[in-house]
Amino acid sequence: MTSSPSEKGIGFGGLVSEAWRVVLASPVSSAILFLLTAGVCAFVLGTTGQTVQAEQSVLARIDDAGTRLITVTDSDGTAHIPASAVDRIGRVSSVDWVIGVGTVQDGVNSAVGDGGNRIPVRDLWGALPDGFVVNGRVPRPGEGLIGNEAVGEAGLEGPLGSLDVGQGQVAIVGGFVAAPGLEFLSSGVIVQPDVDDRDALLRSVHVLASSASQVGVVTQSVLSVIGAADPLALGLQTSQVLADVRIAVAGQLGSFSRNLVLVALGVSLVLVGLVVYGSVTLRRQDFGRRRALGARRSDVVALVGAQSGLVALLGVSLGVVAGSLAVWRLTGQLPDVPFTLAVGALVLLAVLVASIPPALVAAFRDPVRVLRVP
Amino acid sequence: MISIEALEFRYSAGSDELFGGLTHEFLTGAVSVVTGASGRGKSTLLYLLGLLVRPGAGSIAIDGDDVSSLGDGERSRIRSRTIGFVFQDAALDPTRSVIDNVVEGGIYAGIGRKRAESRGRELLQRFGVTLREDRKPGEVSGGQAQRVGLCRALLKEPGIVLADEPTGNLDADSADVVLAALRDAANAGAAVVIASHDPRVVEAADDVLAL
Numbered sequence: 001m002t003s004s005p006s007e008k009g010i011g012f013g014g015l016v017s018e019a020w021r022v023v024l025a026s027p028v029s030s031a032i033l034f035l036l037t038a039g040v041c042a043f044v045l046g047t048t049g050q051t052v053q054a055e056q057s058v059l060a061r062i063d064d065a066g067t068r069l070i071t072v073t074d075s076d077g078t079a080h081i082p083a084s085a086v087d088r089i090g091r092v093s094s095v096d097w098v099i100g101v102g103t104v105q106d107g108v109n110s111a112v113g114d115g116g117n118r119i120p121v122r123d124l125w126g127a128l129p130d131g132f133v134v135n136g137r138v139p140r141p142g143e144g145l146i147g148n149e150a151v152g153e154a155g156l157e158g159p160l161g162s163l164d165v166g167q168g169q170v171a172i173v174g175g176f177v178a179a180p181g182l183e184f185l186s187s188g189v190i191v192q193p194d195v196d197d198r199d200a201l202l203r204s205v206h207v208l209a210s211s212a213s214q215v216g217v218v219t220q221s222v223l224s225v226i227g228a229a230d231p232l233a234l235g236l237q238t239s240q241v242l243a244d245v246r247i248a249v250a251g252q253l254g255s256f257s258r259n260l261v262l263v264a265l266g267v268s269l270v271l272v273g274l275v276v277y278g279s280v281t282l283r284r285q286d287f288g289r290r291r292a293l294g295a296r297r298s299d300v301v302a303l304v305g306a307q308s309g310l311v312a313l314l315g316v317s318l319g320v321v322a323g324s325l326a327v328w329r330l331t332g333q334l335p336d337v338p339f340t341l342a343v344g345a346l347v348l349l350a351v352l353v354a355s356i357p358p359a360l361v362a363a364f365r366d367p368v369r370v371l372r373v374p
Numbered sequence: 375m376i377s378i379e380a381l382e383f384r385y386s387a388g389s390d391e392l393f394g395g396l397t398h399e400f401l402t403g404a405v406s407v408v409t410g411a412s413g414r415g416k417s418t419l420l421y422l423l424g425l426l427v428r429p430g431a432g433s434i435a436i437d438g439d440d441v442s443s444l445g446d447g448e449r450s451r452i453r454s455r456t457i458g459f460v461f462q463d464a465a466l467d468p469t470r471s472v473i474d475n476v477v478e479g480g481i482y483a484g485i486g487r488k489r490a491e492s493r494g495r496e497l498l499q500r501f502g503v504t505l506r507e508d509r510k511p512g513e514v515s516g517g518q519a520q521r522v523g524l525c526r527a528l529l530k531e532p533g534i535v536l537a538d539e540p541t542g543n544l545d546a547d548s549a550d551v552v553l554a555a556l557r558d559a560a561n562a563g564a565a566v567v568i569a570s571h572d573p574r575v576v577e578a579a580d581d582v583l584a585l
Contacts, residue, residue, distance in 0.1 A: 009484050025469035294454020294482035368421050
């Protein structure tokens with residue numbers, strides 16, 4: 001025998017190949033499903049994608065205002081915050097970064113001498129946090145960076161030079177622009193202190209919580225590990241109210257986006273179901289013949305699903321491109337890749353789910369009823 | 375061999391029972407013809423033999439194995455591998471090409487597409503279907519369409535061939551080709567069962583079952 005049957009039946013490759021041929025042989029229903037899928041995908045991306053962008057923009061602006069920043073101060077120098085507090089606070093969970101700022105001293109441009117303008121010089125404990133823009137190299141202990149606002153005030157032509165501070169000098173090896181919430185540092189010089197100076201005291205500690213919802217918890221943790229000699233003398237500044245607003249805004253916008261996606265998917269489920277059901281009804285003789293030729297019910301379900309899935313895959317591809325372009329046109333930014341992939345996957349899943357009921361109808365239709373010739 | 379014993383069937387509870395406890399054997403290597411007036415159940419008997427419906431009573435056995443009580447999946451598996459159907463009106467897919475229609479007879483049996491196309495072209499040539507294989511069924515004559523349906527049924531070289539009025543709307547030449555092909559299938563070892571009231575078919579039969 002040259003064409004004896006095998007035990008594997010139609011197989012996955014045969015199923016996909018046959019489904020693709022059915023797609024090509026049913027141009028009208030395939031085109032409707034293709035356009036419907038592309039439209040739903042583009043709509044969800046174009047609307048929800050824009051909302052997500054707006055949400056991220058609003059949240060970024062709230063974050064810019066220092067939502068997550070916690071500041072502990074020792075205004076009159078009586079609380080005695082040890083420099084070692086920076087290490088302890090850095091080990092608290094949900095802390096993105098922490099810096100400690102030491103006592104302020106006056107500094108004068110060494111090249112000008114005593115007649116020069118006095119600018120504030122502060123020791124800065126801890127690594128420079130994200131958001132600092134440094135122009136120059138990272139300072140070694142005893143060296144400093146000068147804030148962009150202080151360069152002219154100090155009489156320097158650029159962020160290089162030296163300052164007389166007390167009995168010594170500080171070499172300026174670069175400039176910086178301070179991170180949001182720490183702009184007060186930009187008017188002076190920050191110095192990399194000697195890490196062995198265990199007796200150093202801080203005048204303020206600045207901590208960034210990893211999320212707005214953690215601000216309260218992190219604040220409590222900071223106060224418990226800060227190790228100040230007189231905790232009652234500490235001042236505390238947090239943006240708890242702003243953090244609450246951020247959570248509320250994020251929840252509101254997120255809820256709106258989710259509802260929009262759910263409505264779009266629900267509508268597409270119904271429409272896709274109707275299109276596939278219509279196609280299956282028109283092809284009832286086709287399925288009856290296939291059953292007579294040996295297709296199992298599961299083969300019929302798989303064939304309908306694969307046919308819808310292939311068309312939906314093409315539709316989703318077009319919809320993703322169209323929706324992304326729409327978001328880019330409206331906001332100037334492309335939607336996030338994970339968000340885009342998630343929308344595509346959801347629409348594809350919705351099409352497959354919507355195809356199941358019509359596929360079952362086709363699979364369980366009596367083949368004899370459609371094959372009998374009156 | 376396919377055999378029926380004490381067969382009874384009705385389409386619905388209120389409809390007439392068709393076979394009255396029919397018992398018969400359709401032999402391997404023979405052309406059997408089921409004949410009788412319209413409405414006596416010729417096509418229905420083929421659907422029963424083709425495992426598309428279950429008997430109301432009695433049994434159907436293929437090579438001695440009772441297949442009438444098997445589940446749908448197993449009956450479909452037997453149908454895909456063992457049974458070739460030739461339908462009354464050819465029942466081709468009007469949206470697909472001639473070669474695609476022929477190949478369809480093998481895809482559920484797991485015959486690879488390339489192998490099926492190669493075998494399909496051999497059969498089309500053998501049965502005188504000379505038109506281009508990318509033509510659609512609507513573009514071919516009734517005789518050519520029935521030959522295409524015959525190629526589809528024989529593609530997997532089935533052990534059982536069931537043909538429902540295969541010469542019903544054909545001219546004499548086309549009918550001769552179809553009958554010769556069915557005779558060849560029987561000579562190759564298939565049990566061929568034809569439902570027909572065409573005298574030419576009855577004359578060519580080895581066995582006649584009148585309903």
